[in-house]
Amino acid sequence: METRVLKVDSIEKDYNNIIEAARVIKAGDVVAIPTETVYGLAGSIFNEEAIKKIFIAKGRPQDNPLIAHISSIEQVDEICSEFPEKAKELAKKFWPGPLTIILKRKSCVSDTVTAGLDTVAVRFPSHPVANAIIKEVGEPLVAPSANLSGKPSTTSAKHCVKDLNGRVPLIIDGGDCEFGLESTIIDATSDPMVILRLGAIPVEELLEVVPDLVYEEELTKTGENEIPKAPGMKYRHYAPNAPVTVVTGEPYKTAEWIANNSNKDDGIICFEEYASLFTEHNFVLNFGSYSNLQSNANRLFRLLREFDETDVKKIFVQCPMNKKIGKAIINRLQKAAGGNIIEIDN
Ligand code: TXA
Numbered sequence: 001m002e003t004r005v006l007k008v009d010s011i012e013k014d015y016n017n018i019i020e021a022a023r024v025i026k027a028g029d030v031v032a033i034p035t036e037t038v039y040g041l042a043g044s045i046f047n048e049e050a051i052k053k054i055f056i057a058k059g060r061p062q063d064n065p066l067i068a069h070i071s072s073i074e075q076v077d078e079i080c081s082e083f084p085e086k087a088k089e090l091a092k093k094f095w096p097g098p099l100t101i102i103l104k105r106k107s108c109v110s111d112t113v114t115a116g117l118d119t120v121a122v123r124f125p126s127h128p129v130a131n132a133i134i135k136e137v138g139e140p141l142v143a144p145s146a147n148l149s150g151k152p153s154t155t156s157a158k159h160c161v162k163d164l165n166g167r168v169p170l171i172i173d174g175g176d177c178e179f180g181l182e183s184t185i186i187d188a189t190s191d192p193m194v195i196l197r198l199g200a201i202p203v204e205e206l207l208e209v210v211p212d213l214v215y216e217e218e219l220t221k222t223g224e225n226e227i228p229k230a231p232g233m234k235y236r237h238y239a240p241n242a243p244v245t246v247v248t249g250e251p252y253k254t255a256e257w258i259a260n261n262s263n264k265d266d267g268i269i270c271f272e273e274y275a276s277l278f279t280e281h282n283f284v285l286n287f288g289s290y291s292n293l294q295s296n297a298n299r300l301f302r303l304l305r306e307f308d309e310t311d312v313k314k315i316f317v318q319c320p321m322n323k324k325i326g327k328a329i330i331n332r333l334q335k336a337a338g339g340n341i342i343e344i345d346n
């Protein structure tokens with residue numbers, strides 16, 4: 001299959017390409033589209049053939065449900081049987097934006113979408129291109145992250161091409177994603193509500209709106225006995241080709257440890273403050289500043305993917321701060337590392 005890439009720099013100027021994306025989706029095919037978190041592989045929620053194509057293009061296990069993306073709050077009622085007041089409050093505060101809310105589904109949402117669950121995940125993205133495409137199609141779009149299953153999510157059209165060239169008919173290039181990390185997922189069918197996946201909205205911000213929100217520190221861990229609430233979290237994830245080692249502790253100590261325990265052809269992701277320790281190394285990528293978690297989030301998947309263009313045999317990563325969006329970054333890093341974490345005592 002030929003994969004076309006169409007650019008949307010401005011909604012007004014490039015509206016033809018929005019219309020083309022909507023046309024392909026309405027015809028029952030799938031399109032990679034930009035969102036503010038990561039790129040999504042979108043298809044119509046009511047078209048079983050399209051949904052099957054999404055699973056096939058990604059190589060995604062069938063028991064991993066999809067998120068429905070909407071472009072107005074009213075669309076919740078099209079696919080959900082209940083929209084509890086507390087969930088509405090969350091939506092009012094964080095939508096449009098990188099929050100996914102799990103609600104009871106209506107029967108018009110198929111088992112293929114929800115992997116047989118009686119709930120559906122719903123998100124109202126803030127990205128203008130995602131919004132325009134959903135509006136133009138006129139119904140919610142299901143969209144998992146637009147990467148091959150197991151690989152890091154894609155945060156640019158270039159990376160979508162890398163994973164999906166020849167597997168999907170169309171990729172919409174809307175530039176780099178703002179957050180670089182997937183949405184935070186909250187289960188609003190339980191009381192109190194529970195965070196199922198850490199993500200682009202930090203726990204601290206959610207607690208301000210929902211003080212009794214349940215957040216299990218366990219979500220930041222990965223291990224043999226982990227029982228994931230979001231089915232997708234149990235799979236090997238976010239993994240570049242070379243094995244990843246994450247080093248946690250004070251940044252000057254983790255930098256020093258990596259400098260002493262790596263060889264010059266290993267891949268290094270370090271904070272810019274410590275770049276001077278790695279001048280002898282050949283593959284050093286800048287994680288941004290230790291004090292700027294958003295810059296770390298923004299670069300994470302892109303940097304992991306950059307090493308796939310090299311033949312590094314090992315990748316070492318300095319661990320960011322364990323607060324705010326740093327908790328979600330650490331969660332993704334732990335999965336990328338498959339539990340291969342080194343803790344440096346402070
Ligand atoms: O930011 C995001 O959320 C991106 C963009 C494209 O919107 N999407 C994304 O989708 O990350 P995906 O499919 O890569 O991850 C969705 C996660 C999976 O872990 C899945 O198991 C979980 O959401 N999920 C979906 N429906 C669910 C449900 N009804 N109950 C619990 N977990 C659900």
Ligand code: MG
Pocket residue numbers: 144145153
């Ligand atoms: Mg994903």
